Amino acid sequence: MSIQWYPGHMTKARRAIAESMPSQDVIIEVLDARMPRASENPAVAELRGQKPCIKVLNKSDLADPAVTKAWLRHLEAEHPAPSGGAPAGGQVLAIAISASQSSEARRRIPELCKRLAPPKNGPGKVVRAMIVGIPNVGKSTLINTLMERKVAKVGDEPAVTKSRQLVTLKSGMAISDNPGILWPKIDDEAASFRLAVGGAIPDTAIDYQSVAHFAAGYFLRRYPELLAARYKLTDLPTTAAALIEEIGRRRGCLRGGGSVDLHKASDILVHDFRAGRLGRISLEEPPGLEEPSGIEESA
Ligand SMILES: Nc1nc2c(ncn2[C@@H]2O[C@H](COP(=O)(O)OP(=O)(O)OP(=O)(O)O)[C@@H](O)[C@H]2O)c(=O)[nH]1
Ligand SMILES: [Mg+2]
Numbered sequence: 001m002s003i004q005w006y007p008g009h010m011t012k013a014r015r016a017i018a019e020s021m022p023s024q025d026v027i028i029e030v031l032d033a034r035m036p037r038a039s040e041n042p043a044v045a046e047l048r049g050q051k052p053c054i055k056v057l058n059k060s061d062l063a064d065p066a067v068t069k070a071w072l073r074h075l076e077a078e079h080p081a082p083s084g085g086a087p088a089g090g091q092v093l094a095i096a097i098s099a100s101q102s103s104e105a106r107r108r109i110p111e112l113c114k115r116l117a118p119p120k121n122g123p124g125k126v127v128r129a130m131i132v133g134i135p136n137v138g139k140s141t142l143i144n145t146l147m148e149r150k151v152a153k154v155g156d157e158p159a160v161t162k163s164r165q166l167v168t169l170k171s172g173m174a175i176s177d178n179p180g181i182l183w184p185k186i187d188d189e190a191a192s193f194r195l196a197v198g199g200a201i202p203d204t205a206i207d208y209q210s211v212a213h214f215a216a217g218y219f220l221r222r223y224p225e226l227l228a229a230r231y232k233l234t235d236l237p238t239t240a241a242a243l244i245e246e247i248g249r250r251r252g253c254l255r256g257g258g259s260v261d262l263h264k265a266s267d268i269l270v271h272d273f274r275a276g277r278l279g280r281i282s283l284e285e286p287p288g289l290e291e292p293s294g295i296e297e298s299a
């Protein structure tokens with residue numbers, strides 16, 4: 001499944017990010033903790049160049065904690081801290097937070113920004129940071145948390161923010177929220193599915209049932225016990241298609257004639273995942289963590 005969803009405001013947002021990049025001290029790249037790699041927009045790395053960056057694995061309350069820890073280790077290994085002395089340009093730090101709950105975000109992010117920002121000359125120089133990332137990862141929620149009040153609109157759908165908003169924190173730090181940006185053609189099949197399952201792409205721009213099929217297959221392989229508990233299944237189906245059918249039957253998603261409404265059943269599975277009702281699940285693991293095998297990928 002290749003995704004082509006690139007609304008006009010994203011072109012403008014990308015241009016605006018590029019234009020203000022030179023005046024920024026630190027880039028705060030918000031990622032989805034359930035899929036840190038799939039939610040990493042290659043355009044952000046390209047645009048930020050050598051600017052220091054904090055990779056914020058947000059929504060960690062929904063992600064598998066052991067996998068998040070492994071991602072933090074992996075990201076640290078990918079971007080080792082410079083040995084000795086002040087941080088060099090281009091340094092990357094990674095933290096896991098939950099922007100919707102976090103007093104931790106309020107405490108740690110400004111502190112990390114100050115640590116990463118290049119030293120400035122003269123009194124009254126403020127640290128300038130820019131929040132960027134793909135849609136629906138919690139960028140506006142983070143700015144509201146940092147401001148300790150609602151300054152930006154948030155919503156559980158992609159492309160809620162359409163233009164940049166610049167605010168000043170109590171500490172004097174200048175920080176901007178930006179619209180989520182994707183890249184024009186997402187070719188990586190598994191990454192497209194993960195982005196779609198997680199809600200970074202509107203449900204109307206994807207083949208919903210294949211997305212649910214991908215999720216069902218992954219959950220069966222990686223989190224069978226969570227599926228069994230949520231849907232009260234003593235005998236887990238062995239294929240993604242059979243799982244979606246079974247969910248549909250159990251939840252009464254039936255058409256006239258008794259066949260299962262697969263779209264409704266898919267909807268239940270995807271929305272249970274997004275809301276965390278299945279439990280804490282990560283959709284991808286860093287290299288080195290093995291997936292258990294034994295269940296067919298698809299039916
Ligand atoms: N569970 C959980 N939900 C979160 C967290 N952070 C944000 N959300 C929810 O995720 C959804 C998207 O949040 P936004 O802050 O609007 O995301 P955004 O990145 O600004 O999205 P765009 O403006 O569309 O690019 C909202 O429903 C938030 O309540 C978090 O840490 N945990
Ligand atoms: Mg937003």
